[in-house]
Amino acid sequence: MITHLYTADPSAHVFDGKLYLYPSHDRDTGIPSNDNGDQYDMADYHVFSMDTVGGPIIDHGVALTLEDVPWASKQLWAPDAAYIDGVYCLYFPARDKDGLFRIGVATSPRPEGPFTAEPEPIAGTYSIDPCSFVDADGQAYLYGGGLWGGQLQCWQSGFYDAAGREPQGDNPALGPWVAKLTPDGKSLTENPRSVEILDENGTPLPAHDHTRRFFEGAWVHRRGDLYYLSYSTGDTHYLVYAVGHSPYGPFTCAGRILEPVLGWTTHHSIVEFQGQWYLFHHDATLSGGQNHLRCVKVKALFHEDGEIRLT
Ligand code: FUB
Numbered sequence: 001m002i003t004h005l006y007t008a009d010p011s012a013h014v015f016d017g018k019l020y021l022y023p024s025h026d027r028d029t030g031i032p033s034n035d036n037g038d039q040y041d042m043a044d045y046h047v048f049s050m051d052t053v054g055g056p057i058i059d060h061g062v063a064l065t066l067e068d069v070p071w072a073s074k075q076l077w078a079p080d081a082a083y084i085d086g087v088y089c090l091y092f093p094a095r096d097k098d099g100l101f102r103i104g105v106a107t108s109p110r111p112e113g114p115f116t117a118e119p120e121p122i123a124g125t126y127s128i129d130p131c132s133f134v135d136a137d138g139q140a141y142l143y144g145g146g147l148w149g150g151q152l153q154c155w156q157s158g159f160y161d162a163a164g165r166e167p168q169g170d171n172p173a174l175g176p177w178v179a180k181l182t183p184d185g186k187s188l189t190e191n192p193r194s195v196e197i198l199d200e201n202g203t204p205l206p207a208h209d210h211t212r213r214f215f216e217g218a219w220v221h222r223r224g225d226l227y228y229l230s231y232s233t234g235d236t237h238y239l240v241y242a243v244g245h246s247p248y249g250p251f252t253c254a255g256r257i258l259e260p261v262l263g264w265t266t267h268h269s270i271v272e273f274q275g276q277w278y279l280f281h282h283d284a285t286l287s288g289g290q291n292h293l294r295c296v297k298v299k300a301l302f303h304e305d306g307e308i309r310l311t
Pocket of ligand 1: 008009024040077078128129146216217265266267
């Protein structure tokens with residue numbers, strides 16, 4: 001749907017009756033591919049909008065660049081956005097000057113930006129893939145986390161440990177983290193807590209279950225009283241979801257949303273727009289399968305008796 005730029009990790013939101021997309025902006029800087037994700041070397045964000053899904057898409061141009069983020073050194077990865085207290089907040093991960101991924105926030109009076117970055121990352125945040133969720137009562141939450149190059153495994157003790165490894169075997173898998181945001185959306189009100197993901201027996205999902213364990217790309221949406229946490233399983237390349245009754249979880253595994261697509265990564269958002277739910281995601285078809293040069297896609301999504309299905 002967007003072909004003049006490489007785009008990925010699309011976070012979709014409805015603001016002022018339009019659908020806005022906040023994707024990563026992929027580019028090729030010649031960095032060889034590795035499991036650390038060094039090839040994902042992005043340096044700015046564009047914001048897109050549309051009046052209808054399937055209609056013309058407006059590229060609003062550069063909304064934030066790496067050089068305008070005082071604390072960041074490289075890799076503007078998957079962003080998200082929220083409208084909080086009359087201001088649009090863009091949440092984004094980047095490596096700080098020490099090479100650690102942190103989550104930053106930038107604000108604008110307009111959904112398309114340009115956004116002005118806060119001078120420091122959000123205190124207490126770590127790892128990648130921020131997802132903001134504003135509940136019906138107006139309370140905003142921030143989720144985050146991603147394994148391997150996303151460094152989530154390095155924070156198991158509460159402090160960064162470069163030697164941290166993903167749990168193995170029957171040990172509980174790591175979940176994303178969540179924390180409430182302050183009323184201005186710029187800080188956390190509490191220390192991030194780990195979101196528990198349970199299997200069908202109510203047992204924490206074991207680390208060996210790579211077809212269902214959290215890898216990266218958390219997204220939370222609510223329909224009725226049910227909260228849905230969806231995410232990528234990383235090295236098995238699925239989008240899966242789990243359901244719960246609170247933004248904090250626990251969430252119980254409920255199924256698969258998307259099978260593997262062309263390209264290593266899969267990352268998505270789910271949004272209701274004009275009476276229809278949509279899955280926005282990406283694959284690598286635009287570049288003929290180069291993992292780090294991706295393109296955004298959209299599919300209709302349906303809820304049926306609490307379950308999610310496509311078509
Ligand atoms: O776009 C860079 C990284 O790739 C994202 O942060 C991950 O979710 C994966 O899509």
